[in-house]
Amino acid sequence: MATLSMTVNGKPVTATLDPRTLLVQFLRENLRLTGTHVGCDTSQCGACVVHVDGKAVKACTTLAVSLEGASVTTIEGLAVNGTLHPMQEAFREHHGLQCGFCTPGMIMSAVDIVNRRGHALDEKTIREDLDGNICRCTGYHNIVKAVAAGAEAMAGHGMETKEPPRQAAE
Amino acid sequence: MYAFTYHRPASARQAAGLLAKKEEAKILAGGHTLLPTMKQRLAAPSALIDLGACADLKGIARKGRTVVIGAMSTHAEVAASADVQEAIPALAYLASHIGDPHVRHRGTIGGSVANNDPAADYPAACLALGATIVTNQRKITADDFFTGLYETALEEGEIITKVVFPLVSKAGYAKFRNPASRYALVGVFVAKRGSDIRVAVTGAGEGGVFRWPEAEEALKARFAPKSLEGLKHSADGINGDIHADAEYRAHLIGVMTRQAVAQATGK
Numbered sequence: 001m002a003t004l005s006m007t008v009n010g011k012p013v014t015a016t017l018d019p020r021t022l023l024v025q026f027l028r029e030n031l032r033l034t035g036t037h038v039g040c041d042t043s044q045c046g047a048c049v050v051h052v053d054g055k056a057v058k059a060c061t062t063l064a065v066s067l068e069g070a071s072v073t074t075i076e077g078l079a080v081n082g083t084l085h086p087m088q089e090a091f092r093e094h095h096g097l098q099c100g101f102c103t104p105g106m107i108m109s110a111v112d113i114v115n116r117r118g119h120a121l122d123e124k125t126i127r128e129d130l131d132g133n134i135c136r137c138t139g140y141h142n143i144v145k146a147v148a149a150g151a152e153a154m155a156g157h158g159m160e161t162k163e164p165p166r167q168a169a170e
Numbered sequence: 171m172y173a174f175t176y177h178r179p180a181s182a183r184q185a186a187g188l189l190a191k192k193e194e195a196k197i198l199a200g201g202h203t204l205l206p207t208m209k210q211r212l213a214a215p216s217a218l219i220d221l222g223a224c225a226d227l228k229g230i231a232r233k234g235r236t237v238v239i240g241a242m243s244t245h246a247e248v249a250a251s252a253d254v255q256e257a258i259p260a261l262a263y264l265a266s267h268i269g270d271p272h273v274r275h276r277g278t279i280g281g282s283v284a285n286n287d288p289a290a291d292y293p294a295a296c297l298a299l300g301a302t303i304v305t306n307q308r309k310i311t312a313d314d315f316f317t318g319l320y321e322t323a324l325e326e327g328e329i330i331t332k333v334v335f336p337l338v339s340k341a342g343y344a345k346f347r348n349p350a351s352r353y354a355l356v357g358v359f360v361a362k363r364g365s366d367i368r369v370a371v372t373g374a375g376e377g378g379v380f381r382w383p384e385a386e387e388a389l390k391a392r393f394a395p396k397s398l399e400g401l402k403h404s405a406d407g408i409n410g411d412i413h414a415d416a417e418y419r420a421h422l423i424g425v426m427t428r429q430a431v432a433q434a435t436g437k
Binding site for chain 1: 171173174175176178198201202205206209218220222223246269270271272273275276350352
């Protein structure tokens with residue numbers, strides 16, 4: 001067994017756990033935060049995306065114990081006092097989902113895109129950066145619209161990106 | 171996944187000490203190859219030595235005529251590094267096209283190089299740029315490092331600490347991605363430093379990454395896509411699978427090489 005202390009959605013968490021425990025298992029089974037989904041369980045589909053220290057990662061391919069001292073944000077950590085996060089609201093408004101299974105990962109990825117690239121996102125950027133998230137219902141069209149609208153709305157809510165957006169030369 | 175004991179050393183030296191003591195231990199870097207392999211029970215290390223807390227394996231810096239990249243630098247960090255973007259933009263470009271954004275937040279250069287997946291991107295950059303792989307014990311040139319499918323010159327107990335890339339005057343990378351896995355069906359990295367021209371091919375070779383001497387020779391006359399016209403790579407020794415047969419991959423080598431040179435020369 002191993003010990004772990006981290007912050008999840010702003011709250012300190014400590015646990016003694018089998019080192020094999022994946023982050024997504026820890027979140028779902030130990031903390032009962034079941035908004036983070038397991039889709040493919042092979043790091044392809046992105047349904048399990050959460051933020052670790054502000055960066056989107058696949059929780060199915062990360063050991064919980066390797067995140068000692070980290071700050072984790074899940075889909076449950078986005079809404080404040082029952083008010084949806086602007087990105088969640090944009091997905092609702094633009095019908096960026098059908099069955100909803102991929103949605104938590106899509107939204108966490110979308111917020112990560114805004115953190116990295118700022119609030120004015122063109123369609124090409126959004127589609128390229130959603131590379132690691134698979135939806136099998138809607139065909140992405142409304143998802144892309146929702147991400148663009150959510151990104152703009154985040155600026156309106158004074159949600160500044162944590163650091164100046166920087167990206168690789170292309 | 172089979173059970174293992176977990177260790178989290180604070181330095182490469184501590185990691186090496188643990189690695190020497192624990193039988194059947196494996197090093198965990200970003201975990202984006204090792205963990206999926208363990209989940210499939212294709213690997214069953216008795217101990218994992220996580221390099222995540224080794225501060226001495228992080229960081230990217232310009233040093234003289236080189237860029238030094240710590241082994242635990244993630245693909246996202248390499249892609250976003252102002253030093254890499256300025257010194258070797260083709261390397262930043264390569265890093266920004268590995269996997270997807272989430273994978274790039276965890277996967278590391280040291281892990282990728284040590285694993286030497288025959289379709290990984292970094293081995294092509296290391297070989298074409300003439301990188302030096304530095305371990306806790308010695309320095310190994312890229313020419314000597316990549317020895318076969320998933321095989322490297324690394325000895326038991328050896329840990330990559332950094333990769334040193336010499337600056338070049340021109341470099342470019344082009345890859346034809348497998349749209350599902352995002353690995354290279356064929357990826358070609360070209361680099362020119364004075365009269366030294368190197369063309370390295372990943373994704374295609376039965377023995378992993380390799381250089382293409384005929385293309386290097388052709389580019390010596392003039393470093394331009396035109397110099398490669400009519401040049402074809404043979405399908406001998408090239409991988410074939412359900413995604414692309416050997417002839418198709420051989421054809422792609424020519425196409426990707428011309429694209430990489432075009433990128434390197436801004437044409």
